[in-house]
Amino acid sequence: MKITLRMRSISDAIGLILLLFSLTFILPIIVGLVYSENIFSIIASYLFPMVITANIGLILWLAGNVGGIREKR
Amino acid sequence: MACWKCRGNKGKKVIAAICLGWLVMMIFPVSAMITFGSEIFYAILGSILTIIVISILIILKYFGRNSGEGLREREAFVTVGIGWIILAFLGSLPYVFSGTLGYVDGFFETMSGFATCGSTVLKIPEGCTDYLIGPNCYTHSIMFWRALTQWLGGMGIIVLSVVVLARVMGAGSAKLFKAETAGHMVTRLKPRLRETASILWKIYLLFTVVQIILLAIAGMGVYDAVCHSFTSIATGGFSTHASNVEHYNSPIIEAIMIVFMLIGGTSFILHYRILTGKPKGVFKDPEFRFYMFTVITGTLLVTLSLIMSNYNVLDAIRYGTFNTVSINTASGFSSINFGSWPVPAKIVLVILMFVGGCVGSTAGGIKIIRTLILLKAGKREIKKIVRPRAVMPVLLGGKPLPEGVVINVASFFFLYLLTFVVATVLLSFTGLNAVTSSTAVATTMGTVGPGFGGVGPAHTFAFISPIGKIILSVCMWIGRLEIFACLILFLPSTYKS
Numbered sequence: 001m002k003i004t005l006r007m008r009s010i011s012d013a014i015g016l017i018l019l020l021f022s023l024t025f026i027l028p029i030i031v032g033l034v035y036s037e038n039i040f041s042i043i044a045s046y047l048f049p050m051v052i053t054a055n056i057g058l059i060l061w062l063a064g065n066v067g068g069i070r071e072k073r
Numbered sequence: 074m075a076c077w078k079c080r081g082n083k084g085k086k087v088i089a090a091i092c093l094g095w096l097v098m099m100i101f102p103v104s105a106m107i108t109f110g111s112e113i114f115y116a117i118l119g120s121i122l123t124i125i126v127i128s129i130l131i132i133l134k135y136f137g138r139n140s141g142e143g144l145r146e147r148e149a150f151v152t153v154g155i156g157w158i159i160l161a162f163l164g165s166l167p168y169v170f171s172g173t174l175g176y177v178d179g180f181f182e183t184m185s186g187f188a189t190c191g192s193t194v195l196k197i198p199e200g201c202t203d204y205l206i207g208p209n210c211y212t213h214s215i216m217f218w219r220a221l222t223q224w225l226g227g228m229g230i231i232v233l234s235v236v237v238l239a240r241v242m243g244a245g246s247a248k249l250f251k252a253e254t255a256g257h258m259v260t261r262l263k264p265r266l267r268e269t270a271s272i273l274w275k276i277y278l279l280f281t282v283v284q285i286i287l288l289a290i291a292g293m294g295v296y297d298a299v300c301h302s303f304t305s306i307a308t309g310g311f312s313t314h315a316s317n318v319e320h321y322n323s324p325i326i327e328a329i330m331i332v333f334m335l336i337g338g339t340s341f342i343l344h345y346r347i348l349t350g351k352p353k354g355v356f357k358d359p360e361f362r363f364y365m366f367t368v369i370t371g372t373l374l375v376t377l378s379l380i381m382s383n384y385n386v387l388d389a390i391r392y393g394t395f396n397t398v399s400i401n402t403a404s405g406f407s408s409i410n411f412g413s414w415p416v417p418a419k420i421v422l423v424i425l426m427f428v429g430g431c432v433g434s435t436a437g438g439i440k441i442i443r444t445l446i447l448l449k450a451g452k453r454e455i456k457k458i459v460r461p462r463a464v465m466p467v468l469l470g471g472k473p474l475p476e477g478v479v480i481n482v483a484s485f486f487f488l489y490l491l492t493f494v495v496a497t498v499l500l501s502f503t504g505l506n507a508v509t510s511s512t513a514v515a516t517t518m519g520t521v522g523p524g525f526g527g528v529g530p531a532h533t534f535a536f537i538s539p540i541g542k543i544i545l546s547v548c549m550w551i552g553r554l555e556i557f558a559c560l561i562l563f564l565p566s567t568y569k570s
Contacts, residue, residue: 006144006145006148009144009148009152010144010148010151010152010155013144013148013149013152013156013249014152014155014156014159016234017156017160017230017231017234018159018160018163020230020233020234021160021163021164021230024221024225025167027217027218027221028167028214028215028217028218028221029214031213031214031217032212032213032214034213035212035213035214037212037213037214041171041212042214044170044171045167045170045171045212045214045215046167046214046218048166048170049163049166049167049170052163052166053163053166056159056163
């Protein structure tokens with residue numbers, strides 16, 4: 001079966017959403033700091049998910065855009 | 074791969090810079106492995122490997138294809154459908170990495186959050202008296218994250234992306250907005266959908282802030298006020314206490330939450346009209362009138378049922394109103410264990426689980442407008458038996474509805490019931506009884522929260538098997554995205570030209 005979905009557009013859109021979503025992890029980090037929670041626990045619980053989310057978002061966005069960047073050049 | 078080779082030096086530099094940045098960011102997980110040792114080693118290693126494998130596969134598959142593509146309707150639906158699953162998976166990482174929940178439980182809890190469902194698998198930790206009270210209790214940040222997922226899911230994380238990233242996303246953002254909000258039924262406030270989405274989020278933020286202030290004044294405490302405001306304007310239902318709103322035993326707090334649950338269950342288009350000084354049309358809106366009718370009728374029936382089973386009249390009014398509004402708006406808060414209420418009250422609540430709130434609100438369920446259209450279409454069909462040759466369009470607010478809308482609503486209703494039946498049967502195979510499995514599916518599809526039987530307000534979903542939790546997570550996903558955005562993923566024609 002030939003897939004005709006525009007996968008690059010989907011990848012681009014999901015990538016952008018994930019990049020935005022990764023920023024929301026900042027809020028529980030602030031709450032954790034306000035309540036003096038263990039800093040390593042905060043890093044493990046929110047900073048790593050934030051980095052992972054941002055990474056996936058970046059990769060998906062790139063997968064949807066690098067071809068376009070090249071053509072613009 | 075041919076495109077990879079012909080990319081040129083500039084392209085290679087971009088890729089190299091990104092890879093370097095990616096490697097730098099990986100320092101954090103690696104340092105965590107060294108710091109925490111074997112406890113989270115495998116979880117983080119698994120995540121990193123997954124990212125690497127997925128990214129390589131995607132880059133190899135799609136790198137260098139022709140540009141200039143935009144999102145069409147079908148891609149928008151696929152993006153929203155798949156995007157929600159990815160978001161729920163990534164949103165569950167704080168639960169997993171903090172050791173609060175396992176992968177399946179974390180996914181269930183996050184999906185429940187984003188879908189504003191409120192069904193929970195959290196149990197009071199051993200040695201604790203509440204979620205946040207005791208030596209090994211949950212952290213404030215994790216309970217805040219739980220509330221935040223509901224707040225983000227209430228108006229929609231993708232709608233938020235449309236607001237923030239519309240210029241980057243281009244024309245596709247409007248289609249994403251429609252796909253996440255079942256947009257064919259949402260009125261535009263402004264010519265541009267980005268502006269409409271922006272207004273909706275501003276109103277949402279305004280109500281949240283107002284509720285935080287009111288709940289704090291009513292004696293809830295700022296942290297609890299923030300978390301409960303996040304979850305009640307989103308019609309979510311997560312609480313920072315295991316006994317939910319019953320913990321406070323405060324009629325004032327319950328009254329404030331009733332108002333904001335009702336606001337959350339009302340179309341935000343109507344809120345915009347009221348806030349911009351045009352409240353006249355609001356009370357003429359057929360959906361709002363029917364919404365008020367269901368809330369008042371449901372409350373009266375439940376209250377009457379409680380009075381007949383020897384409840385004090387004031388208590389019956391208080392508990393009846395709060396819990397009926399909570400179920401009708403698909404919030405799922407409970408101020409008492411309504412699982413022990415008399416049968417008529419429980420039947421009314423189950424019916425309201427299906428009905429839900431208004432279109433364009435944060436509530437789930439079939440939605441008021443669809444219920445109203447179905448009732449009117451049913452009435453028309455009965456009339457047609459008497460007058461078979463008469464042309465009788467379904468009227469809504471005095472205006473005839475296109476026949477396509479009626480068919481769309483009837484199809485939605487059928488698919489909703491079909492999904493309910495299939496999911497209930499599947500869930501019953503995991504060993505749950507009829508009441509528990511049927512109300513668990515009804516409550517998750519309606520994004521309500523608690524059901525009856527083993528998943529009543531005094532219980533959690535923790536005891537359900539991992540497969541059962543996955544089935545219910547799918548129900549939440551389907552219920553929140555209103556079926557079509559999910560089922561389109563399973564249609565072969567979606568992937569064909």
